[in-house]
Amino acid sequence: MKLDPTSLKLFVKVAELGTITGAADASFMATSAVSKRLSELEAYFNTPLLKRNNRGIELTPAGSALLNLSRGVLHNLEDLDLQMRDYASGQRGIVRVFANMSAITQYLPQEMRAFFEQHPDIGVQLEEKVSPIITREVMNNNADIGVCAQLHHGYDLMEFPYHVDDLVLVVPQQHPLAQRERVFFRECLDYPHVGLHTASAINLEIMRAASMANKTLRIRIQVTSYDALCLMVQAGLGVGVLPRGAIRQYVDGLNVNVLSIQDEWARRKLSIYVKDLDRLSMAARVLVEHFIQAASGASSPS
Numbered sequence: 001m002k003l004d005p006t007s008l009k010l011f012v013k014v015a016e017l018g019t020i021t022g023a024a025d026a027s028f029m030a031t032s033a034v035s036k037r038l039s040e041l042e043a044y045f046n047t048p049l050l051k052r053n054n055r056g057i058e059l060t061p062a063g064s065a066l067l068n069l070s071r072g073v074l075h076n077l078e079d080l081d082l083q084m085r086d087y088a089s090g091q092r093g094i095v096r097v098f099a100n101m102s103a104i105t106q107y108l109p110q111e112m113r114a115f116f117e118q119h120p121d122i123g124v125q126l127e128e129k130v131s132p133i134i135t136r137e138v139m140n141n142n143a144d145i146g147v148c149a150q151l152h153h154g155y156d157l158m159e160f161p162y163h164v165d166d167l168v169l170v171v172p173q174q175h176p177l178a179q180r181e182r183v184f185f186r187e188c189l190d191y192p193h194v195g196l197h198t199a200s201a202i203n204l205e206i207m208r209a210a211s212m213a214n215k216t217l218r219i220r221i222q223v224t225s226y227d228a229l230c231l232m233v234q235a236g237l238g239v240g241v242l243p244r245g246a247i248r249q250y251v252d253g254l255n256v257n258v259l260s261i262q263d264e265w266a267r268r269k270l271s272i273y274v275k276d277l278d279r280l281s282m283a284a285r286v287l288v289e290h291f292i293q294a295a296s297g298a299s300s301p302s
Contacts, residue, residue, distance in 0.1 A: 003044060005077055007037045008070040011049070014038065015067045019056040041066075093283025094123045098134045099147040100201065101226065103270055105246040107163055108147070111294045115287060122283045131201035138273050144284040146273035147291065149201035157273045160288070162295045165243040165268040167202065169259040170233045170251065177239070182260035185241075186213040192220040192238035194229050205265060206241050226250055243268075 013023040014034070024031040042049050049063035059067060099108060104126070112124065129137065131148035138146040139155040147162060169188055171177050177188060189210055195217075196203045203222075210217035220238045223229050229240045230250040244258065251258060260266075272291050274280060280288070 005074065007041055008074060010034050010037050011041055012067060012070050012074065014050070014057060015059055015063070093281050094125060095281070095284045095287050096125045096127075096142070096144045097147065097287070098127050098129045098137055098143040098145070100131050100134060100149060100270075101128055102149070102165055102202075102243045102246050103147045103162070104128055105226065105249075106165075106243060107270075107294075111291065114294070115290045118290075119283075119286060122286070124287070130197055130199045132199055132204075135273055138275055141275065144274065144280055145288060145291075148270065148273070149205075150269040150271040151201055151204075153273075157275055158277055160272040160274075160292050162270040162272050162291065165270060166245065167205075167241055167261055167266040167268055168244045168247075169239055169241055169261055170230060170247065170256050171239045171259060172233055172236050173255045173257055174236070175239065175257070177259060178257045180259055182262050185209050185261055185263045185266070186215060188239050189213060189215040189217065192218045194232040194238040194240040195219040195222040196229065196240075197224050198222065201268075202241055202243075205268070209263065209265060230254055230256060 010023060010027060010029075013026055014020055017023050017026065020034050020038070021031050024034040027034065038050060045062065045066070047062045048060050049066055051058040051060060108126070112126075115124075116122075127143075129148075131151055132153065134143070134146040134148040135151070135153035135155055135157060137143045138157060139153075146157075149165070150159070169177070169183060169185075171188075175191070177183060177191075185206070186209075193206070195206075207217055218238075221232055223232060226242055226247055227250045229242060230247060231254070232238065233240050234254045234256050241261070247258070272288060272295075274284075274288060277285060277288065
């Protein structure tokens with residue numbers, strides 16, 4: 001025979017009730033079937049486990065040891081079953097999320113905190129990537145969920161609306177545009193720029209806008225973070241375009257001014273991307289639904 005959980009459960013039941021008949025009745029089995037299972041256990045371990053007498057059964061030293069070990073094994077099996085059921089129901093799991101800097105700095109901290117309050121046993125592996133890389137990695141199954149700027153990616157992905165970025169222009173306080181409250185983007189193209197990562201969605205957007213204005217975008221220096229861009233602007237190296245909500249923590253205390261950009265493209269949409277919602281783990285689907293609800297609540301009128 002092979003050692004199996006059913007035989008161990010019957011052995012524990014016999015030991016707890018003190019009779020084979022009682023264990024058989026409690027397990028809805030024939031007494032002969034339970035007795036056969038016990039004999040097979042003794043043959044498997046090659047040692048007596050029970051002493052049978054007129055009052056019922058008594059455990060041998062080997063039987064007492066097996067009782068303690070069996071309870072531990074059965075408890076672990078029950079815990080294994082419960083945990084795996086939690087994965088299937090979405091209560092447990094690991095979700096891989098790639099997000100752009102804008103989503104990470106503006107929206108994800110509060111939304112993830114609310115998510116973990118409801119789902120403390122789900123883990124999230126969050127990585128920052130630029131938007132074009134995010135959609136590619138979701139398509140290649142290297143990420144379950146992508147959160148980034150809405151863009152023409154050319155992949156067969158499912159897309160859900162997320163938040164809206166309000167892109168603004170950051171300028172040094174002594175800059176010729178510094179006293180303005182708002183500008184059209186073409187007005188800042190006569191000045192050098194501090195740019196973000198070459199492949200970032202913002203960098204691609206302002207290059208496209210410059211091309212539409214028939215002007216050249218003069219990028220003096222490129223950086224990979226919002227705080228670095230703000231510091232470079234303060235140093236007078238150029239002007240820069242960033243999401244308004246993402247830079248509040250960086251511009252406080254700096255000698256820079258923030259101007260609204262009046263162009264329509266400056267209201268940038270963010271999206272949630274998945275390859276196939278039905279093929280995601282339940283935990284990933286729960287997280288997608290959470291993001292969608294959070295964005296919907298934020299966009300609803302108060």
